[in-house]
Amino acid sequence: MGKVLLTGDRPSGQLHLGHYVGSLKNRVALQNGGEYDCFVLIADVQALTDNFDDPQKVRDNVLEVALDYLAVGLDPTRTTIFIQSLVPALAELTVYYLNLVTLARLERNPTVKAEIKQKGFGVSIPAGFLCYPVSQAADITFCKATVVPVGVDQLPMIEQTREIVRSFNAIYGEVLVEPDALIPDDRVSQRLPGITGTDTKMSKSLGNGIYLADDADTLWEKVRAMYTDPGHLRVEDPGQVEGNVVFTYLDVFGTDRAFIAELREHYQRGGLGDMKVKKYLYEVLDAELAPIRARRAELASDPGAVYALLREGTEKANEVAAATLREVRAAMRIDYF
Ligand code: ATP
Ligand code: MG
Numbered sequence: 001m002g003k004v005l006l007t008g009d010r011p012s013g014q015l016h017l018g019h020y021v022g023s024l025k026n027r028v029a030l031q032n033g034g035e036y037d038c039f040v041l042i043a044d045v046q047a048l049t050d051n052f053d054d055p056q057k058v059r060d061n062v063l064e065v066a067l068d069y070l071a072v073g074l075d076p077t078r079t080t081i082f083i084q085s086l087v088p089a090l091a092e093l094t095v096y097y098l099n100l101v102t103l104a105r106l107e108r109n110p111t112v113k114a115e116i117k118q119k120g121f122g123v124s125i126p127a128g129f130l131c132y133p134v135s136q137a138a139d140i141t142f143c144k145a146t147v148v149p150v151g152v153d154q155l156p157m158i159e160q161t162r163e164i165v166r167s168f169n170a171i172y173g174e175v176l177v178e179p180d181a182l183i184p185d186d187r188v189s190q191r192l193p194g195i196t197g198t199d200t201k202m203s204k205s206l207g208n209g210i211y212l213a214d215d216a217d218t219l220w221e222k223v224r225a226m227y228t229d230p231g232h233l234r235v236e237d238p239g240q241v242e243g244n245v246v247f248t249y250l251d252v253f254g255t256d257r258a259f260i261a262e263l264r265e266h267y268q269r270g271g272l273g274d275m276k277v278k279k280y281l282y283e284v285l286d287a288e289l290a291p292i293r294a295r296r297a298e299l300a301s302d303p304g305a306v307y308a309l310l311r312e313g314t315e316k317a318n319e320v321a322a323a324t325l326r327e328v329r330a331a332m333r334i335d336y337f
Contacts, residue, residue, distance in 0.1 A: 005030050006145035006179070008041035008084070011061035012051060013204030014211045015068035017285075021189035021252055022151030026182055028073045030149065038079040039143045039317065042066065042310075045084045045091070046136070049129040050119055066306050068212050071296035076309045082317040083310055084139065089321035093138035096332065098131065100167040101160070106130050109156045118205070137161040142321045144177040152190040153201060155181055172331035175324075188252050197227045198243045210285070212292050219289065223282045228274045235273040246277050253284050 194208025
């Protein structure tokens, strides 16, 4: 069995540092390693499950996400990048998989539960939203993905997919492949906090993100406004580094470990102001983001070329989906003629 990578993002906004450390870096590394057949989807169908009343936003962000992909190094000659809604086989697979999942199981999904609360759906949960993990199972299985690079919020989705695969194969015969999640090694990157505090995940929907497309001024404004230690009022006061987002980010993005350890000690001892640490974090982040930003700006000048790449990727995804669907239909005894 070949090694296949599948992952994706919702076009509900531009991509941020959480995506970068949580999934993008891993997928670019595996793409460049050359061992995997790579698929990356822009999940517009999924984005519509909670943005169905704002289709223009989803449409606009398809291009934004594609630009982010290309800017961080996803290479369309090595990775099939495609648009979910233009591969109708995914919707068909979803319908078949829905029979293999109970309502109670869908309602138990901890990530979906948290999102329902966060979005304030109350009891009026759109059925499509509750079922999106099943549609994700279709996304993952259509290309027989073996690995899915994601942040930890996605682990319940991978587990749901594995259950569907086991159930399908047990009833209809061995057609589908059980995928493994690939999460980052360090705990913070598995769920990068937003700039407003370590208890929230950086998320497009929460407006607490640093985006790959942010210009240098915006980056500085966001770093300047970052949550630190509310008790650290005067420079000479001892400061807390636990729960202090600036230090949390330095741990993830900084490379000069010795210097960061020194900063940490100095901050805890007292005598080091927030602004000095923030200036340093800004430099660290800007060094990482400036080349991405430059590539992105160049690509953004020709949206037609980006759409052409997406069209090609989508065609390839449809070919792969058609082959899997043939097997699925045969296994399910619905291949009449
Ligand atoms: P939305 O708020 O619309 O759900 P999002 O910011 O959660 O957007 P998604 O498109 O849902 O982004 O997630 C895409 C991928 O990025 C998933 O693999 C997810 O685990 C990962 N990811 C998203 N946010 C983070 C984060 N803060 N830290 C680590 N990984 C993340
Ligand atoms: Mg999300």
